[in-house]
Amino acid sequence: MQMSMTDRAMRGMRVFAIGVLSAAVLSCDKAITQTEDLLPLTASSTDATAGAWKMIVLTSATQVAVPAPTAVSSDAYKAELAAIKAAQNALTPAQSERINYWAGGGVLRWNQIVRGLVARYNLPPAPRDDGSYVFPDANNPFGDPAFPFANPPYAARAYSYIAVAQYEALKAAWAYKYQYNRRSPARADAEIRQLVPISDLPSYPSEEAVLAGVTVAMMQTLFPAAVEEVTKRGADQREAALLSGKATSSDLAAGLALGRSVATLVLARMTADGTGNAIGNAAQWKALADSASARGETPWLSLETPARPPMLPNFGAVLAWSATPAELAAARPPAPFATASAQMKAEVAEVRSTVENLSTAQRAIAQKWNDGAGTYTPPGHWNDIAADHIRDANMSEVRAARAFALVNMAMHDASVACWEAKYKYFNPRPSQLDPAIRTDIGLPNFPAYPSGHSTFSAAAADVLGYLFPASSSEFHAMAAEAGLSRLYGGIHYMNDITEGKTHGSRIAAFTLRRAQADGAP
Amino acid sequence: MNFFRLTRRDRTIGALAPSSVATALVVLSVGAGTPARAQTLDDADFMKFRVLCAGVVYTREQWTDYWEGTLKRANGNIGTLTTTSATYMTAYGVTDRLNIIASLPYVSTRASQGVLEGQSGHQDVTVGLKYRAFNTPLTTSGMLQGIVAISGTVPTTDYTPDFYPMSIGSSSERATGRGLLSFQGRNGLFVNGSMAYTRRGNVTLDRVSYYTNNQLYLTNEVQMPDVTESALTLGYQGHGLFAPLSLVQQRTLGGGDIRRQDMPFVSNRMNFTRLDAHVRYAVPRSRGVLLMLGGSQVLTGRNVGQATRVTAGLLLAGKL
Numbered sequence: 001m002q003m004s005m006t007d008r009a010m011r012g013m014r015v016f017a018i019g020v021l022s023a024a025v026l027s028c029d030k031a032i033t034q035t036e037d038l039l040p041l042t043a044s045s046t047d048a049t050a051g052a053w054k055m056i057v058l059t060s061a062t063q064v065a066v067p068a069p070t071a072v073s074s075d076a077y078k079a080e081l082a083a084i085k086a087a088q089n090a091l092t093p094a095q096s097e098r099i100n101y102w103a104g105g106g107v108l109r110w111n112q113i114v115r116g117l118v119a120r121y122n123l124p125p126a127p128r129d130d131g132s133y134v135f136p137d138a139n140n141p142f143g144d145p146a147f148p149f150a151n152p153p154y155a156a157r158a159y160s161y162i163a164v165a166q167y168e169a170l171k172a173a174w175a176y177k178y179q180y181n182r183r184s185p186a187r188a189d190a191e192i193r194q195l196v197p198i199s200d201l202p203s204y205p206s207e208e209a210v211l212a213g214v215t216v217a218m219m220q221t222l223f224p225a226a227v228e229e230v231t232k233r234g235a236d237q238r239e240a241a242l243l244s245g246k247a248t249s250s251d252l253a254a255g256l257a258l259g260r261s262v263a264t265l266v267l268a269r270m271t272a273d274g275t276g277n278a279i280g281n282a283a284q285w286k287a288l289a290d291s292a293s294a295r296g297e298t299p300w301l302s303l304e305t306p307a308r309p310p311m312l313p314n315f316g317a318v319l320a321w322s323a324t325p326a327e328l329a330a331a332r333p334p335a336p337f338a339t340a341s342a343q344m345k346a347e348v349a350e351v352r353s354t355v356e357n358l359s360t361a362q363r364a365i366a367q368k369w370n371d372g373a374g375t376y377t378p379p380g381h382w383n384d385i386a387a388d389h390i391r392d393a394n395m396s397e398v399r400a401a402r403a404f405a406l407v408n409m410a411m412h413d414a415s416v417a418c419w420e421a422k423y424k425y426f427n428p429r430p431s432q433l434d435p436a437i438r439t440d441i442g443l444p445n446f447p448a449y450p451s452g453h454s455t456f457s458a459a460a461a462d463v464l465g466y467l468f469p470a471s472s473s474e475f476h477a478m479a480a481e482a483g484l485s486r487l488y489g490g491i492h493y494m495n496d497i498t499e500g501k502t503h504g505s506r507i508a509a510f511t512l513r514r515a516q517a518d519g520a521p
Numbered sequence: 522m523n524f525f526r527l528t529r530r531d532r533t534i535g536a537l538a539p540s541s542v543a544t545a546l547v548v549l550s551v552g553a554g555t556p557a558r559a560q561t562l563d564d565a566d567f568m569k570f571r572v573l574c575a576g577v578v579y580t581r582e583q584w585t586d587y588w589e590g591t592l593k594r595a596n597g598n599i600g601t602l603t604t605t606s607a608t609y610m611t612a613y614g615v616t617d618r619l620n621i622i623a624s625l626p627y628v629s630t631r632a633s634q635g636v637l638e639g640q641s642g643h644q645d646v647t648v649g650l651k652y653r654a655f656n657t658p659l660t661t662s663g664m665l666q667g668i669v670a671i672s673g674t675v676p677t678t679d680y681t682p683d684f685y686p687m688s689i690g691s692s693s694e695r696a697t698g699r700g701l702l703s704f705q706g707r708n709g710l711f712v713n714g715s716m717a718y719t720r721r722g723n724v725t726l727d728r729v730s731y732y733t734n735n736q737l738y739l740t741n742e743v744q745m746p747d748v749t750e751s752a753l754t755l756g757y758q759g760h761g762l763f764a765p766l767s768l769v770q771q772r773t774l775g776g777g778d779i780r781r782q783d784m785p786f787v788s789n790r791m792n793f794t795r796l797d798a799h800v801r802y803a804v805p806r807s808r809g810v811l812l813m814l815g816g817s818q819v820l821t822g823r824n825v826g827q828a829t830r831v832t833a834g835l836l837l838a839g840k841l
């Protein structure tokens with residue numbers, strides 16, 4: 001078989017092309033980093049005055065009593081120090097790994113864990129064969145459907161209660177730390193190694209155990225099916241504090257008890273906040289539609305098959321953090337355009353034209369901010385953003401808790417206010433008014449106006465802008481993009497977005513009012 | 522054949538493609554909503570020296586039931602998902618025993634119910650080499666062939682992999698190695714057995730976190746598990762006909778299940794067992810016109826639709 005030079009050259013080129021193609025795929029490193037990497041936390045300040053910062057749920061930082069620790073000269077305390085030394089000498093690789101993990105900061109790590117749980121439980125119940133839906137049951141959390149359905153309002157509330165409980169517990173811990181002034185074991189005994197950076201923050205009660213105690217207790221109620229897993233995490237965090245030379249067993253025991261007691265007080269507020277009535281019943285759902293019809297409006301309809309009851313129609317009556325119901329009512333956005341109006345027709349046409357001419361960049365924005373079912377939700381996305389800035393600011397645990405508490409209180413209030421407005425107006429989604437509108441992301445099963453993404457995002461951006469002024473414009477640009485992403489996805493009118501955004505800012509003002517008066521420098 | 526001297530990282534494929542084993546190339550079909558494979562490439566058939574074969578294969582695939590993990594169900598917000606594709610394909614005989622093969626599908630998806638937007642576009646281009654390593658008389662009744670193939674696949678457009686089941690593909694770069702052993706009887710009957718291993722590159726999403734396989738990933742990068750495919754084929758070749766019947770099994774070597782009432786995800790463990798049948802017919806006196814008709818049915822699966830597929834193709838072959 002004789003091949004010409006051209007044939008040989010052609011063949012060589014082809015073989016080469018295939019080889020390059022295959023090698024490019026085969027040589028790629030598939031390993032990915034699963035979580036945000038956190039360097040060991042070295043707080044820029046110990047925030048020694050945090051015990052005097054204003055409380056939110058508790059009446060004072062010392063509402064929960066913490067008994068005085070045993071004297072450092074006692075045999076009991078010396079035995080605790082000896083136990084740390086012995087444990088450090090027998091450190092396993094798994095223990096070292098957990099020490100490094102928790103060294104990144106307890107507040108930041110727990111925030112990641114909560115985001116993971118929200119994403120795990122953010123799935124709507126599947127319909128039954130007869131077309132009906134069963135609601136999640138807190139007494140049967142492992143059932144089908146699992147409890148909870150961590151949708152955006154549920155998630156915003158959960159993030160806020162966990163963050164506030166941590167913040168309250170840490171302020172209480174700080175008060176006792178500086179009252180009792182017990183040095184950390186690594187400072188008290190030169191033979192104890194500092195396996196993580198250790199500041200001159202007093203160690204009794206241990207902030208790690210406070211965080212573990214308060215967070216695990218909150219999660220037992222909010223994510224009961226995950227209790228075993230989070231209990232293990234809490235134990236890991238306490239063990240890491242001991243092994244790294246930060247806390248003795250009595251520091252940890254006092255912290256754990258304090259954290260649990262604070263959680264009990266915060267849970268008393270949470271379980272009476274009205275969320276238990278948020279789902280409502282069939283008669284109420286019908287009344288919402290009838291009321292819209294009576295006003296001459298086209299009422300919202302579920303576009304799912306089978307039709308699904310609206311998401312948490314009474315969530316607007318849930319207790320907010322920083323505003324009274326009257327204040328929230330006064331901040332409510334004006335009514336949307338009438339469904340039969342020319343303005344509304346123009347709004348519908350704008351959505352249709354947007355999705356029919358969607359650019360790749362617009363689709364990417366819709367997906368970037370989708371945060372739909374199965375994700376950590378829009379409030380989770382803003383926690384993700386907040387976490388990066390909190391990490392970079394090297395905040396003490398108590399200051400990090402304050403930042404998360406403020407952002408999440410604002411988003412919970414935004415969620416309450418937004419849901420109140422959504423069900424007051426009961427406004428249909430674009431695909432209901434024009435069935436030719438197909439969406440590029442999942443269609444949320446609740447009324448359109450105003451846009452929840454826009455409200456959450458504006459509220460979060462305002463509070464983050466207050467906490468991190470140098471990045472304020474960046475936060476507001478993100479919030480604007482998050483709002484627009486809903487138009488690109490084909491699930492919101494522009495008016496939902498513009499009104500949601502200003503509404504979110506009005507709601508954030510209540511949180512900022514609190515932040516400016518809470519005594520934190 | 523120096524192009525089979527694989528680099529150090531290619532060991533897995535190298536192990537599957539010893540010179541004693543034979544191969545054909547396929548465009549691997551991975552899971553629900555993916556396009557037709559180039560049917561004529563998954564076989565022991567070769568273009569002769571300097572013969573070029575090119576054409577278009579049209580495929581329509583539909584499913585109503587799918588497996589949410591291992592739970593079989595329908596979904597009122599999808600109804601029936603239809604995926605149509607037109608695949609441009611070409612094969613060329615570099616020599617009688619070495620073919621170069623390329624294909625590129627244009628894919629469209631559409632759901633009969635719900636509000637989700639169908640997606641469409643050019644999907645992934647595949648270029649591969651297929652080499653007959655040996656062809657020896659086994660008994661007086663037939664020949665035993667050994668074939669090996671390698672191929673590379675890359676996306677040609679920036680379609681989204683983050684909108685399953687509407688996405689037109691995984692947008693993952695892939696490299697596949699395949700070995701095929703074929704016994705060709707003198708009476709025209711043949712039996713083939715093949716194994717393929719596909720290494721898949723990571724996929725990048727437009728979002729910064731996702732949840733799959735029981736954990737939250739705080740990254741936009743998705744690790745794609747590798748995929749194996751095994752096939753057993755019985756068929757007839759002769760009188761202008763080429764008619765294989767195959768049982769194909771895909772296994773994804775990792776990945777999570779679709780959670781209850783969740784959307785599918787690009788890295789899900791997509792497994793299936795499928796029955797394929799098709800007929801290729803060389804039209805007499807047409808000087809190289811080949812017609813192709815076929816169908817397939819997914820029998821069992823995991824995280825894929827129970828798809829029924831029909832295929833029709835027109836191919837032209839001629840000597841350059």
